[in-house]
Each structure stands twice: as C-alpha cells, then as structure tokens.
Amino acid sequence: RKEVEQDPGPFNVPEGATVAFNCTYSNSASQSFFWYRQDCRKEPKLLMSVYSSGNEDGRFTAQLNRASQYISLLIRDSKLSDSATYLCVAYSGNTGKLIFGQGTTLQVKP
C-alpha cells in the first residue's frame, strides 16, 4: 500500500464547477501536509499547506482530518487554467522527507 494515496482521475469538469480531491495517508507520524500542483511537462510547485483547522486561499480550500488520516482540496469556480495534476504530499520530520501521492489529474473544459 502506498504511503499517500490519491484517486488519479482524470476529473473532467466544466468551467465554473466545484471539484474536490481526496487523499489518504498511512503514516500517522506525518506532521505536515501540502498540495502541490504540476502542469504538463513541468516541475511540481507548492499550491498550499494543509492545516487541521482548514485553510483557504482564494478559490482553493484545504482540509486535514488527522483522526481519519484524510486530506482534501476543494476548488470552487474552476478555471481553464486550473487544469493540472494535483499532488497530495505528507512530510515527516522523523525522516525529513516529503512523500508524494500519485497525483490527481484535473481537466477543466470550456
């Protein structure tokens, strides 16, 4: 079983739709969590951190449920430019490593 698991999709949604991605992690010692975005044939870039209290950045909302070891990303009013792969990431201070999920592909259609 992978340490961080995501539904690979693809998620095909129309512009303006709300879409949610989920992610589960198996290592309860994971301390911090992130969502990275990767455009086609580009490098991953940090989208946002994920906190237990939830955090919002414009149209993007991330949530963490430590009890269920579950992370989510909600995108509201999706734009064509949101089309990308979204990588769920767990960080363990014990190892100093980021563990990446396989990624969820989003395609926003006009």
Next chain:
Amino acid sequence: DAGVIQSPRHEVTEMGQEVTLRCKPISGHNSLFWYRQTMMRGLELLIYFNNNVPIDDSGMPEDRFSAKMPNASFSTLKIQPSEPRDSAVYFCASSLFPGTVKEQYFGPGTRLTVT
C-alpha cells in the same frame, strides 16, 4: 533570483552508456533532493542530502545509480550503465533545513530516454 538549475534538460542515450545529471540548488538552501518521475510509479525520492551529506539513499534503485554533492552549490546523479527502464524525468529540488516551511523548490527536470 535563479531557481534550481538542472542540466541537461533532455538526454537521449543508448543502453549501456553512462549518464550524468547535474543540479545547482538555490543559493542558501542546504537540503537537496533527487527524484524520479514515471507514469507508472509517480514521483519517487531517490536520495537527499543535508549540508552536502547524504542522509537517505534508500530510494536509489540499485548500484548503477550514484549521487554526489561535492559542495553546497552542485550535485550530480550518475547512472552507469544505463538501461531502458531508467527512462524517466529526473527532478532535483532544494529547501532550507531545518525550516518552518517544508516547501521544496523543484528544478525543471531532465527528461532521460535510454534506447
């Protein structure tokens, strides 16, 4: 400011040849990571360094792979001999350790094709 720099951006080589990938981390960053990304396996951590010292190389697939960081501004990942299954995109990333933000900054990657 310059980000993480990798070279070459593309490499096509024949099976059995030696391949050397290069990385220059962001100035001031003291952690450096080498990743490999394929469709089948996603993004995998191969090895990482803190202050030029290899900390964890458990992701290095086999003895054909080796990595060095002779100084704070340069690292290499070498594959010798290369095999077709090594074809992938290899990313280098750097960060500041320890830091309150765990963000890693990725280079543009080297797309390796072994024929």
